[in-house]
Amino acid sequence: MLAHTLFFYFFSTITVFSAIMVIVTRNTVYSVFFLILVFISVSVLFIMIGAEFLGMIMLIVYVGAVAVLFLFVVMMLNVVEQITQKPKRSGIINNMSVGSIVGAIIFLELLVVIGGWKYKGTFLPLSFTSTNSDLTNTHALGNILYTDYIHLFQISGMILLIAMIGAITLTFSKRENVKRQKYFDQIQREKSSGVSLVDVESGKGVTFDE
Amino acid sequence: MQTIIYILPELFLSLTIMFLLMAGVFIKKSFKLVNLCTIASLAFAIVLVLNQADEITKIFNDSYIIDRLSIYMKILTLLFCIFVLLSSKDYLKINKIDKMEYPIIVLASTLGMIIMISSYDLIVFYLGLELQSLCLYILASFKRNEDRSTEAGLKYFVLSALASGLLLYGCSLIYGFTGSTNFEIISNKLDPSNTGAVFGIVFIIVGLAFKISAVPFHMWTPDVYEGSPTSVTSFFALVPKIAALTVFIRFMYVPFVNVFNQWQTIVIFISIASMILGAVAAIGQNNIKRLMAYSSIGHMGYALAGLATGTNSGIQSTIIYLIIYLVMNLGAFGCIFMMKRENTFFENINDLSGLSKNHPILSLSFLIILFSLAGIPPLAGFFAKFYIFMSVIESGMYTLAIIGLVTTVVSAFYYLRIIKIIYFDKPKKPFEQSYDWGLKVSMILSSILILIYFMYPSILIDIVSSVVIY
Numbered sequence: 001m002l003a004h005t006l007f008f009y010f011f012s013t014i015t016v017f018s019a020i021m022v023i024v025t026r027n028t029v030y031s032v033f034f035l036i037l038v039f040i041s042v043s044v045l046f047i048m049i050g051a052e053f054l055g056m057i058m059l060i061v062y063v064g065a066v067a068v069l070f071l072f073v074v075m076m077l078n079v080v081e082q083i084t085q086k087p088k089r090s091g092i093i094n095n096m097s098v099g100s101i102v103g104a105i106i107f108l109e110l111l112v113v114i115g116g117w118k119y120k121g122t123f124l125p126l127s128f129t130s131t132n133s134d135l136t137n138t139h140a141l142g143n144i145l146y147t148d149y150i151h152l153f154q155i156s157g158m159i160l161l162i163a164m165i166g167a168i169t170l171t172f173s174k175r176e177n178v179k180r181q182k183y184f185d186q187i188q189r190e191k192s193s194g195v196s197l198v199d200v201e202s203g204k205g206v207t208f209d210e
Numbered sequence: 211m212q213t214i215i216y217i218l219p220e221l222f223l224s225l226t227i228m229f230l231l232m233a234g235v236f237i238k239k240s241f242k243l244v245n246l247c248t249i250a251s252l253a254f255a256i257v258l259v260l261n262q263a264d265e266i267t268k269i270f271n272d273s274y275i276i277d278r279l280s281i282y283m284k285i286l287t288l289l290f291c292i293f294v295l296l297s298s299k300d301y302l303k304i305n306k307i308d309k310m311e312y313p314i315i316v317l318a319s320t321l322g323m324i325i326m327i328s329s330y331d332l333i334v335f336y337l338g339l340e341l342q343s344l345c346l347y348i349l350a351s352f353k354r355n356e357d358r359s360t361e362a363g364l365k366y367f368v369l370s371a372l373a374s375g376l377l378l379y380g381c382s383l384i385y386g387f388t389g390s391t392n393f394e395i396i397s398n399k400l401d402p403s404n405t406g407a408v409f410g411i412v413f414i415i416v417g418l419a420f421k422i423s424a425v426p427f428h429m430w431t432p433d434v435y436e437g438s439p440t441s442v443t444s445f446f447a448l449v450p451k452i453a454a455l456t457v458f459i460r461f462m463y464v465p466f467v468n469v470f471n472q473w474q475t476i477v478i479f480i481s482i483a484s485m486i487l488g489a490v491a492a493i494g495q496n497n498i499k500r501l502m503a504y505s506s507i508g509h510m511g512y513a514l515a516g517l518a519t520g521t522n523s524g525i526q527s528t529i530i531y532l533i534i535y536l537v538m539n540l541g542a543f544g545c546i547f548m549m550k551r552e553n554t555f556f557e558n559i560n561d562l563s564g565l566s567k568n569h570p571i572l573s574l575s576f577l578i579i580l581f582s583l584a585g586i587p588p589l590a591g592f593f594a595k596f597y598i599f600m601s602v603i604e605s606g607m608y609t610l611a612i613i614g615l616v617t618t619v620v621s622a623f624y625y626l627r628i629i630k631i632i633y634f635d636k637p638k639k640p641f642e643q644s645y646d647w648g649l650k651v652s653m654i655l656s657s658i659l660i661l662i663y664f665m666y667p668s669i670l671i672d673i674v675s676s677v678v679i680y
Contacts, residue, residue, distance in 0.1 A: 151217075151270050155325060155337040158224060159344060162318045165231070166348035169311040 008048060015041040028074045036067045053137035213269040216276050219258040219284065220328075223321045226251040227314055234310035241308040245299060248313035252292045252320065259284045272392055273331030278677050280328045282529070283456040287327065290448045290536055291320045296648030297544055298441030304553050305439060307353050315352075316445065319345030323453035330464075332381045332391040335457060339377075339421070342450060343370050349445065350438040362437025369430045370420065377417025383410030384465075396465040408472050414461060415476055421454040424514060425483035428507045435503035440555060443499050444543035447506050448536055455513060455532055459525055462517060470520050477518040482613050484511025489621035497557050498546055501624065502539070505583060508621055509535050515614055516598045519605040526674045527597035533670065534582075534594040534663070537656045541579040544653030548572055551641050559628055564637025572641075573632045575657040582660045584625035585618050590663035 018037040025031045039062040046055035135143070145153055200206055214221065230247055234240045259281055266277040295313060302308040322342030329335035347370070351363020385391050387407035388399035400407050420427040435443045466473055488508020495501040513535070516528035548569075549556040566573040582591035595618060602611045663670075 148271055149333075151274065152333055152337055154224075155334075155341060158227075158318065158321065159337065159341050161228075162315065162341065162344050162348070165311055165315065165318075166344065169309065169315075169348060170351060170354050 004048065008045070011041045011044045011048070015045070028077070029071070032067060032070050032074050035070065036063055039063045039067060051137060053141060216262065216267055216269050217274070219255045219262075220321060220324055222258055223251065223255055223317060223324070227317050227321065230310075230314050230317070234314065240310045241302075241312070244310040245295060245308075245313045248317050249292050249295050252288050252295075252317070256285055256288045259288065268330060270334075272394060273334050274328050275330035276328060279456065279460070282673070282677060283327045283452055284324050286533065286536065287320060287323050287449055287452045290452070290540065291316065291445075293540055293652045294441070294445045294448055294543075297540070297547055297646070297652045298444060299648055300550075300646040301439070301441045301547055301555065304550070304555070305353060307439060312349075312352065315345045315348050319349070320449065323450065326453045327456045329457070329460075330393045332385065332393075332396075336374075336378065336381060338453075339457075340374065342453065343374065343421075346370075346446065346450065349442045350434055352442060353439045358437040359439060362434045365437075366430055366434045373417045373420035373427065376413050376420075380410040380413025380415075380417065383407065383413065386410075393460070393465040397467060400465065400468050402469050402472060404469075408469055411466055411469065411473055412476065415473060415480070418454060418458050418461065419480050422451055422458065422510050422514075423503075423507055424480045424510050425487045425507060426480075428484070428487065431507055432500045432503040435506075436497055436500045436557075440499065440543070440546055440557070443502070444539075444547075447502060447539050447543065451506070451510070452532065452536070455510075455528070458514075459517060459528065463525065474518055474520060477514055478607070478610055481511045481514035481518055482610065484508060484514065485614055485617040486511075489617040492621065492624045495624070496559055498549075498559050498562075498628075499557055501559065501628075502542060502546075505621070505625075506535075506539070508617065509583075511617075512595060512598050512614060515602055515610055518610070519601050519607065521601060521605055522678055524601040524605065526671075526677060527601045529674050529677060530597050530670060531594040533674075534590045534660075537659050538579055538582050538591055541575060541653055541656030541660065542583065544649055544656065545572065545576045545579065547649055548645060548653075549641060551639065556641075559631060561638065562628065563631050563635035565632045565641075567637040568640035569643075575653055576632055577629055578657045578660055580625045580629055584622040586622070588664040590660040593663060593667060 015038055018034040018041070021034040022031050022038065025034065039058060043055040043058035043063075046052070046058060132140070198206055226247070230244050230251075233247070234244045237243060262276055262281055264278070266275065268275050295316060299308075302312060319342045322338050322340070322345065325338030326335060326342060327338075329338055347363055347367040350366050351360045353359035381391070384396060384400075384407055387404055387410065388396045390396055390399070396407075402408065416427060420430075423431040435446060438446065462473060462477070484507050488504050488506075488511055492501050492504035492508070495504065509531075513528050513531045516524045516531060518524070546557070547555075549561060562576075565576070578589065582589035585591045585595045587593075595614075599611050599614060602614070
C-alpha cells in the first residue's frame, strides 16, 4: 500500500508540475512536450486505479494522435519569432482582473460541487454491483460492445467510413501534368524497352527524338 | 441470427455502399454505373422493406423497432431518394460534379435516415442522425470549387453540430433523470413532476426543430438551400424531412407522451412561428431556391400543427401532409432543374418570365404545382391543409387553425406571383428542350398525382390510417 501511495504522489507531482510547465514555457514545442508528459502521467494514474483500458486509450489517442497533431501544427508555425519577442509584463497586469474573476467563479463552482456532495442522494455502494473482478476492463467492455451494442458499433463504423470518404472527396484533386508512380508499368519494364544500343559515328553526336 | 431478418434492408444498403465504393475506385469514369446501381439497390431495398413483418417487432434489446410507421416512412425515404437521384443526373453532369462518391454518399445518408426512422433508443437515434447529417454536410459542399457551395456546407456543419450538441445535452438529461435510453422505459419513468427530464425535452425539441428547419431554428435553411447545388437542395428539401418528422412523431408520442401538456405549447409555438415566417419572409425573394426554402419552413409549420393536436387523426394528417408536400416539392424541383439554357442553370424567378409562350407543358405543370403549394382546391395541396385544419379544429385549437388559414392566404401571394410572371410577363429566350427521361418522369408523375388526388383520396387515407402510434 505504501508503494502505491508513493507512486501516486510521484506521478501526480509530475502531472501537476508539467501541467504548469505547459502554460509557463515560452517555447511552444517544449509546451507540447510537457503536454505529452501530462498525458502519460495521467494515463499511469488511470492504470494505478485499475482502469487500464482508459489509460491505454489515453496513451494511444492523446499521446499517439492528438499530441502529435499538435506538434505538427506547432512546428508549422513560426516559433522562432515568438521566442525572440520580449516578454511583456504589462500583459499579466492587464489580464489580471478578468482572469481572477474567471478563476474565482471556477473556484466557487468547485466549492459548490464538493460541498454539495455532502447532501447527495443515496447511491448504491460499489460493492452492491455485480462486477467480476477476474475480467479486465478491455474484456468487460468487449463483452457488451460486441453483443448488446453490436449494431451501434457497426453504425459508428459506417460514420467513420463516411467521414473518410467525405474528407477525400472534398480535398482530393487530381492534378494534371504530375508524374505519378505506376507500379505495374515500372516493374514490368524490361531492358529491351528501356535501353537501346546506338552506334555512334565518330565526329557526330547522338540525338534523341523524344 | 433471428434478428438479421429484421434488419435486412439496412444490411443490404451498407453492403451496397461498400461494394459500390470498391467498384467506383477500380472502374474508371464510373459515375453512370454507380448511379444506376444505387438506384437499383434503393429499389431493391424497398422490396426488402415491403417484405418485413407487419406486426410490431423490437430487436437489439428493444432499441430498434419495426412497425407500420417505420415501414411506411422507410418506403417513402427510399422512393423519394430514387426520384431525387433520377431527376438530378443531368444537373450533376453539366455542373461537372458527377463523381462516383455522390450517389454513394446519398445512399449512406439514406441508411442513416432509415436507422433514425426505426430507432427506439436514444443512442441508436443519435448515431443514425449523425450518419445522415455527416453525409448532408459533404453533399452541401460537394461543388467544392464554388464559394457559395463550400460556404453552405460550412454553415450547415457549424450550425448542425451546435444543434446536435444541444440534442445530445437533452438526451443526457433525459438519461440522467429517467435512468434509461430506451424509449419505452423513458415513457414509463417520465412524468410532469420530473422537472429535469422536462428540461431535457426542450433541448431535444430544439435539436429536432433544427433538423426539420422550423422557426426559430431555421436560419441555416435559406443560405444552405441557395448555396448548395440544386440537386443537393432537392435532396435537402425532400428526404431528410421524412426521417426528421418521423423521429419527431415518435419522440413526442412514445417517450414523451406522459408530458404532453409540457411539450404541446412548445410545438404549437414552433408551428405558428414557422407558418408566419414561411409566409412573410418568402415574399421578397428573387431566387427560386431561397423561395423554396422559406416555403418548406412554412410547410413544416403546418405539418407540426397536426402533430401538436395529440390525437391519432392529427398524426395521420401530419403524415398525409408530409407525403403530399414531398410530391409537390419533387415536381417543383423538377421544374427548377428544367430552367437550363446552354449548359447553365437559372435560379432567378425573373428568368421564368413568359415561360408559357415557349414551354406550354412545363408552365402548365409549374402552374399545377404552385397552385397546389398555395393550397387551392381541388389540388392535393388543398386536401393536405384541409386534413390538418380538420384535426386541429377537432381538438379545439382554434387560434392555431385561424393563424394557419391566414398564413395560407398570405403565402398564396408569392406562389401566385410566380404564376403571374410565367403567364403574363414578356417572354425571354426559350430554355433548352432536351430533358433527361428521369426528370420528365418524376415531374409528370408528381403533376398528375397532384391533379388526380381529389378523385381517389381514400387510397392514401386508408394506407395512412393504419398508422397508430398509441
